[in-house]
Amino acid sequence: MKNKKILVWFRNDLRLHDNEMLVEAIAKSDSILPVYFFDPRYFENTRFGTAKTGIVRASFLLESILSLRKAFQRFGGDILLVQGKPEDMIRDLVEQFDIAEVYHHREVGPEETEISGHVEDLLWTLKINLKHFIGHTLYNKEDLPFPIKDIPDVFAQFKKKTERDAIVKACFLTPEHIDFVENADWGQLPSLKDLGFETVAGAMIEKYATGGEDSGLQHLAQLLEAGADIYLKQNTKHTPEKPGFSSRLSAWLTIGCLSPRMVYWKVKEAEGVFGLNANFSQIFLGLLWRDYFRFMFKKHGIAFLQETDLEKDIMQAIERVDPALEKWKTGCTAHPVVDKYMYDLNATGFIPHSGRLLVATYLVHVLKIHWTCGAAYFEEKLIDYAPASNWGNWASVAGIGKDARSKNTFDLNKQIKILDIAVADSPSFA
Ligand SMILES: Cc1cc2nc3c(=O)[nH]c(=O)nc-3n(C[C@H](O)[C@H](O)[C@H](O)COP(=O)(O)OP(=O)(O)OC[C@H]3O[C@@H](n4cnc5c(N)ncnc54)[C@H](O)[C@@H]3O)c2cc1C
Known part of the structure; x- marks a missing residue:
C-alpha cells in the first residue's frame, strides 16, 4: 500500500527501547501515528469504594507520557493524546488519518483484554487489522519450553523448567529514525485535575519516583553502579526495621x-563486572515471578483466582462496613509495623515485597477481612499496580491460586512470626 500509516496504540509500554511493536510499525509503514488514550474507566471508583487509580500512580503516568512525548518530539514528531475510551475514539482517528493497521501490546488482565476486544471488534467492521504484540514479559510465550496451556501451575516447576530450557531474547534496538503522520494538533497532556483529582497536584504526594523512560533507565544505571556496594549492604535478612x-x-x-x-541484560552486564550476588x-x-x-x-x-463463592464473598465483604478495614487502610491498627507500612503506602505508593x-497477612489472617478488599485498596494506592501481580499475590496470601499451598509461594507461619503476634492470636493454618 502506498503511504501506509500505522496507528501505534500505547498502553503499558511507554518507551522507545526494546519495543518490538514500535520497531515493526516503523519498518512496515511510511509513517506512524502514536496514540495514548486517557480512558475514563481507569479513573472511576470500584465497587469496593476505592479508586481504580490513585493520585500517586496518576501522577507517575502523566510524567511517563510527558517523557514519551518529549522523546518523540526529539524525532520531530509527537504522540496524540486523546481523552476517551479507545473503542469510541479510534474510528474517527482511522478515518481522519487514513490508517491501514493498528498495533498494540496484548495485556492479560480481564478488563484490559475486554477493552482491546472492543477495539478489535470495531476495527473489524472497518476492515482494519489490530495486530497484537507481546512485550511485557521477560520470556516471550514462543520462547518457553511449553505451550501456554501446559505451563506448570506450581511456581517452582515453572522456574526450574524456564531457567533450564527457555531463552531471554536480545532487546530490540531503539529506533534511530521515525516518520510521523502529518498532524497539527497532538492534544494537551491533561492535568491531575482534568483526570478528576481534586487535590492540589504534588501537595499530598511524597515523591518516591519520577515517571518516564529516561528516569527509569537512570534509576537502573544507578542501581547497578551501586550493585556491589550500597545495595549489597542492604541485603540483610528481613526484619521489620530492615x-x-x-x-x-x-x-x-x-x-x-x-x-x-532490558533490566535482565543490564543486570547480566553488571554481574560480569561485580560477579554474582544475592x-x-x-x-x-x-x-x-x-x-x-x-x-x-x-x-x-x-x-486463576476462582474460589468457591468468590462473587458471594466479595458482595458480603463490600456490604459489611468494617471499622477494622478503615483502620488498616489508614495505618491505625495499633500494630506498629503494619501501620508504618500502610503510612508509606499511602504517602508514596510503594512498600517493598x-x-x-x-x-x-495481617488483613487476611489476623483481621479476617476478605482479601479482595485489600487487593482493591492496593489497586488504588500502588504506584506499580499491575493486575496480574497484584491480584495474583493477594490470592496467594489468601491461599487461593494454582500454587496456593506451597511454602515457596507464601509461608503463613513465617509471616505471623515476623508480625510477632502471639501464636494463640494467630489463625489456624494447618
Ligand atoms: C499483596 C501483594 C501485592 C503486590 N502487588 C504488586 C503489583 O501490583 N505490582 C507489582 O509489580 N508487584 C506487586 N507485588 C510484588 C512485589 O511485592 C513487587 O513487585 C515488589 O515489591 C516491587 O519492588 P522492587 O521493584 O524493589 O522488587 P524486587 O524485589 O527488586 O524485584 C524486581 C522486580 O521483579 C518483579 N517482582 C518481584 N517480586 C514479585 C512478585 N512476587 N510478583 C510479581 N512481580 C514481582 C517486580 O517487577 C520487581 O520490580 C505484590 C506483592 C504482594 C505480596
Whole structure:
C-alpha cells in the first residue's frame, strides 16, 4: 500500500527501547501515528469504594507520557493524546488519518483484554487489522519450553523448567529514525485535575519516583553502579526495621518505561563486572515471578483466582462496613509495623515485597477481612499496580491460586512470626 500509516496504540509500554511493536510499525509503514488514550474507566471508583487509580500512580503516568512525548518530539514528531475510551475514539482517528493497521501490546488482565476486544471488534467492521504484540514479559510465550496451556501451575516447576530450557531474547534496538503522520494538533497532556483529582497536584504526594523512560533507565544505571556496594549492604535478612534489598524497579516496569529484558541484560552486564550476588539473583527471581503471574492469567484467565463463592464473598465483604478495614487502610491498627507500612503506602505508593506480605497477612489472617478488599485498596494506592501481580499475590496470601499451598509461594507461619503476634492470636493454618 502506498503511504501506509500505522496507528501505534500505547498502553503499558511507554518507551522507545526494546519495543518490538514500535520497531515493526516503523519498518512496515511510511509513517506512524502514536496514540495514548486517557480512558475514563481507569479513573472511576470500584465497587469496593476505592479508586481504580490513585493520585500517586496518576501522577507517575502523566510524567511517563510527558517523557514519551518529549522523546518523540526529539524525532520531530509527537504522540496524540486523546481523552476517551479507545473503542469510541479510534474510528474517527482511522478515518481522519487514513490508517491501514493498528498495533498494540496484548495485556492479560480481564478488563484490559475486554477493552482491546472492543477495539478489535470495531476495527473489524472497518476492515482494519489490530495486530497484537507481546512485550511485557521477560520470556516471550514462543520462547518457553511449553505451550501456554501446559505451563506448570506450581511456581517452582515453572522456574526450574524456564531457567533450564527457555531463552531471554536480545532487546530490540531503539529506533534511530521515525516518520510521523502529518498532524497539527497532538492534544494537551491533561492535568491531575482534568483526570478528576481534586487535590492540589504534588501537595499530598511524597515523591518516591519520577515517571518516564529516561528516569527509569537512570534509576537502573544507578542501581547497578551501586550493585556491589550500597545495595549489597542492604541485603540483610528481613526484619521489620530492615526490610532487605529492594531494587524499586517495579513502577517503571509496570507502565513499560523499562522492559524486563532490558533490566535482565543490564543486570547480566553488571554481574560480569561485580560477579554474582544475592541482589542480582533477587531481581532475576522477581522478573520470573512477574512472568509467572502474567502467564497464569493468560492460561487460566480470571479462573486463576476462582474460589468457591468468590462473587458471594466479595458482595458480603463490600456490604459489611468494617471499622477494622478503615483502620488498616489508614495505618491505625495499633500494630506498629503494619501501620508504618500502610503510612508509606499511602504517602508514596510503594512498600517493598516484605511489607506487602506483612500488611496482606495481617488483613487476611489476623483481621479476617476478605482479601479482595485489600487487593482493591492496593489497586488504588500502588504506584506499580499491575493486575496480574497484584491480584495474583493477594490470592496467594489468601491461599487461593494454582500454587496456593506451597511454602515457596507464601509461608503463613513465617509471616505471623515476623508480625510477632502471639501464636494463640494467630489463625489456624494447618
Ligand atoms: C499483596 C501483594 C501485592 C503486590 N502487588 C504488586 C503489583 O501490583 N505490582 C507489582 O509489580 N508487584 C506487586 N507485588 C510484588 C512485589 O511485592 C513487587 O513487585 C515488589 O515489591 C516491587 O519492588 P522492587 O521493584 O524493589 O522488587 P524486587 O524485589 O527488586 O524485584 C524486581 C522486580 O521483579 C518483579 N517482582 C518481584 N517480586 C514479585 C512478585 N512476587 N510478583 C510479581 N512481580 C514481582 C517486580 O517487577 C520487581 O520490580 C505484590 C506483592 C504482594 C505480596
